Amino acid sequence: MPGQAACARIPSVPAVSAQPALKKEARLFASAEKQTTVTALLLVVITMAVYNPVVSHPFVNYDDDRYVTANPHVRAGLGGDTLRWAITSTDQANWHPLTWISHALDVQLFRLNPAGHHFTSLLIHSGNVALLFLLLVWGTGQIAPSALAALLFALHPINVESVAWVAERKNVLCTFFFLLSLGAYGWYAKTPGWRRYLLVAVCFIAALASKPMAITLPFVLMLVDGWPLRRIRGWSPPAAGSSLEQKSLSFLILEKLPLLLLSVGSAAITIVAQQSGGAMRAATQFSLEVRLANAVHSYALYLWKFVWPAALAPMYPHPGNTLGGASVAVSALALVVVSALVFAARRNGYLAVGWIWFLGTMVPVIGLIQVGDQAMADRYAYIPFLGLFVIFAFGLADALRQVSSESGKRESIKIASVALVLLCALTLVTRTQLSYWQNNETLWRHTLAVTDRNFIAQDNLGGALLLAGKTEEAATHFYAAAQINPLDPMSHGNIGAFLLEQGQLPRAIDELKRVTQLTADRGLLAGAYANLGTAYRESGDLTNARQNYEESLRLNAGQTNAWLGMGILLEQQGDLQPAALDFARVAELQPTPEAFFLLGRALAQMDRKSEARVAFENALKLQPGFAGAQAALDSLGSK
Helix, strand or coil, X not given: CHHHHHHHHHHHHHHHHHHXXXXXXXXXXXXXXXXXXXXXXHHHHHHHHHHHHHHHCCCCCCXXXXXXXXXXXXXXXXXHHHHHHHHHCCHHHCCCHHHHHHHHHHHHHHCCCHXXXXXXXXXXXXXXXXXXXXXHHHHHCCHHHHXXXXXXXXXXXHHHHHHHCHHHHHHHHHHHHHHHHHHHHHHHHHCCCHHHHHHHXXXXXXXXXXXXXXXXXXXXXXHHHHCCCCXXXXXXXXXXXXXXXXXXXXXXXXXXXHHHHXXXXXXXXXXXXXHHCCCECCCCXXXXXXXXXXXXXXXXXXXXXXXXXXXXXXXXXXXXXXXXXXXXXXXXXXXXXXXXXXHHCCCCHHHHHHHHHHHHHXXXXXXXXXXXXXXXXXXXXXXXHHHHHHHHHHHHHHHHHHHHHHHCHHHHHHHHHHHHHHHHHHHHHHHHHHHCCCCHHHHHHHHHHHCCCCHHHHHHHHHHHHHXXXXXXXXXXXXXXXXHCCCCHHHXXXXXXXXXXXXXXXXXXXXXXXXXXXXXXXXXXXHHHHHHHHHHHHHCCHHHHHHHHHHHHHHCCCCHHHHHHHHHHHHHCXXXXXXXXXXXXXXHHCCCHHHHHHHHHHHHHCCCHHHHHHHHHHHHHHCCCCHHHHHHHHHHHHC
């Protein structure tokens, strides 16, 4: 029958023709998946190779002590007390428990060997590079431009600070969870459901618990809805072959509200933490007009450093009201021109998304709410520059497609060669930038060479020179810092410490008292009170000495020079048992020859000779030529 014949023929056509087609499609998919995996691994290898020198670098004298080396909670390793402290602490003017936990875990694994701490940061950065690549491939289906964007992220010199500075672990860790949140959101968008949404929220909370800069994530997800996911109904047709369901704009906004509440909560906690920690600057120091001018100027400077990453430094001093109107006007004009060009080419979704990503994710750190003394910072570009990397990579891919259709392969090879030369140049500059972080003195001399009136760099270079035993040269930098900024508490604290070492006790006390009037920073105050205690003790005022030591330890239980000074004071008063306990605590927190020698001396006076012998031997292990310890040990032996 005709109907039967027709029915018989219908399945026979696909049975013959579709099977090879399905096999071919499966082979193509498997090939693309393999290519994606190999490329991701290659990106990790390249990143690790370029940044490899960082594992031989020491800790630096710029917050590494507060985050790791002199932080008693972190130094205790990953235990119950440390976990409880990490969850509740707002030390360093932030709530970032996962950052504290990551540092404590490093101490658990590597103790205070900086190589392990640097390797962890490098490993996380390499993971971020691979994650960015995989997310872009998943969202766009384009391997080559996704790989180029990831390479730019891996190799751009502005990211050296985030990787080479142990105290900036929070930046790479936050970005890791930020990117995981994007991946979880893509998974949720494919098949919406509360369990998948919960995973997005958990990853977002982890990002916020690493660094509050992640608060822009809900707005970033709206950008991703526009491109590459194309989830916004009526804005653009769905991507070819996409299974994502388009939704109304109002629905997508409501969808982000729970995440927005998390952002608001994180912002509130951060403001409280920064106010209590003394990091937030009052409007009287930087008026709204000054902050707006600096924000506009900084946006333009970030763009310039994206194009020409030279004169990079860990600290760019805030210009205050010294910015000229012409500089601000030129900066504003540059931003307006770029924005207009992006709007004109808005049919290319990556242009608008990349540009708004850069502008928007920079808002929390652009200085509208001023935190610290910096005008801008390289580390702040770690997430925002992802938008610019996407613009460059996918714009280059579009240019290649256009010239391939118009001029053949020759022009395509030229453009691809330019990209390769650019990546090689970035690699060389990144290696050079890494070399500045090889020690404190190199880092701060470079900073002074590329910035103007940088009192923080003067302070830190002086500190580096002091550690190297160059006391007189160090003092010149402390005085230079105080001259640049007479209200800088760190320089007055350093000058006070220098005068204390020189025996100029009344002048030292005046400088150290000034620190207590200029700052609410608990770390600076703890150091100043500890030195005040020593100045009073050496002046014979033991009552004031004890009070200042106690205040120092109240502010920072890990302030070793306060424990040491208190032990010496107690020993002078004949309280040998508590003195020995204080010296033992110093030897535990920061094992030095002096700490073990003083411990041994106190124990010997209590006739605990075997314990004193161990202490003196430990002092000699740390400093084989320590004459005082050797003499004390010989004295024990002769008795």
